[in-house]
Amino acid sequence: MLVQNDERIKKMPKVHYFASMEKTTRKDSLINDQLINGENYYYRHISVDNVIFGYHDKELKVLLLKPNGMEKWLLPGGYVLKNESLEKAAKRVVRYRTHLKKINLFQFKTFGNPERNKDSFWTADSLRHIDDKVDLTNHWLLDNFISVGYFALTEYSMVRPTGDFYAEECQWWDVKNLPELSFDHKEIFKEALVGLKIFTYHHPIGIELLPEKFTIPDIQALYETILDRKMDNRNFTKKITLLGLVEKLDEKKSIGGHRSPFLYKFNKSRYEELIKNGEIIVI
């Protein structure tokens, strides 16, 4: 485990990773207790990391945090409460960071290579900074963690990225232009992207990632962005309408000095019917 530089320790506030899970209205002392004595509340060795995808303006985005005093960014993650399921823990973290009510989460891989713990968020010094009487012997935060990866598909426009005392910055980043990520979070992100692509080939994803009303060019751009390849607009329209997934509305969207595209909405029941019949390939 590397010892962090002094600068970072000085900047570290008396709140922490847990703030991403608990109401910050709790007193610091309580939060710090949960941190220092976390083994009473959380599983030792186990965390979840979330790759939260959003889509906006032909760019696929991912939500990242920058903890105070750190140079690099992180995927929003957290620890797992005892008697809480992994998915529930992941949901809790996503909800805290996005304020979304309905969240679709997909487990894609669990990361357990010990190498991933070489560089750790917590150090003896940073823990002492929070509580100078902390017993560092075999402290849970200084031990190895395995992390269960989930990815989430969110409607960009509905998300309110939320920082806190632990991480003042929380924002969307274009997946094509990420900042440097700490630990093995780059690898986790890459695996999530692979998982998202495979998922996209087998599910009609628009429901999660587009607003209620959208145009054919909108949804085509979404697919092109995620799958990272150009598609023929005639073939695309053919496929998606023949599947019965979308319904044309009697409205057009005004987009300035060009022909106005029609608005569409998803056919929810058709969507569910297709999902129920197993794997479908949309595009």
Next chain:
Amino acid sequence: MLVQNDERIKKMPKVHYFASMEKTTRKDSLINDQLINGENYYYRHISVDNVIFGYHDKELKVLLLKPNGMEKWLLPGGYVLKNESLEKAAKRVVRYRTHLKKINLFQFKTFGNPERNKDSFWTADSLRHIDDKVDLTNHWLLDNFISVGYFALTEYSMVRPTGDFYAEECQWWDVKNLPELSFDHKEIFKEALVGLKIFTYHHPIGIELLPEKFTIPDIQALYETILDRKMDNRNFTKKITLLGLVEKLDEKKSIGGHRSPFLYKFNKSRYEELIKNGEIIVI
């Protein structure tokens, strides 16, 4: 946590789960130390469970254990050594149970619902039976576990199913006719089967599951068994030979009073080429 019946505790030998990971030539006392004081060696809360598939005589098999004194069967699983990767832990367990040198493992899902721990392998009584001075306070074996699931594809004929003191019975079971499984192992098995099918649709699997030389009817039967559906032999032959995955040999296999089928072997480099180019669909 349910208290096991007395019968089971009486039958329990002074060796245990760990025997599946360590040479049994070690003294019992050492093994028991690893069990009782396992937190010094293993991650708390974390286990791996393996669904080891083998194929034989048109049946897809899975390797199961029956621990001494228990009525139900289990997937071969184990704990994860500190500083050991999840995959390495899973490999260790598979190797111990099969004696195979080359093992292909695929992580398919991690199971973390707390409900899965309601019924536990270990109880206060069974631990006391091993060491009557055991400190049960917050004992790691009585705490919740999350389990990382791997499935393995093995060549049935090369496997030597291996029991030990902890589980005297270790044998293949037809996936269509499984015995009762303990804990959530039925669910883990089902998820593995889904994972295997998806995998099979995207990879040429024969290499792992067939002997070096095989016939077209052999490999077709393998696919029919795993995917659980009949296939047309003309279409099947067409597809697999056009892909260049198999090479006809100048030998035939004698199968008694019928026309003798030709033997084939896999084209390894073609296989790797296809894999490298991303997802391919064989059948």
Next chain:
DNA sequence: TCAATAGTGTCTCTTAGACAATATCGC
């Protein structure tokens, strides 16, 4: 009228899948 984007139909090629007659082997 122009610049920009939406919208639409046809053709070809590939592939999946249905389908059955002949060849070979051991007895």
Next chain:
DNA sequence: GCGATATTGTCTAAGAGACACTATTGA
């Protein structure tokens, strides 16, 4: 010869993908 299994080719239907012109809008 017979019973059993292996081997082989053609046709059709569906879908993927290539391809380009016209329509609409607002400035």
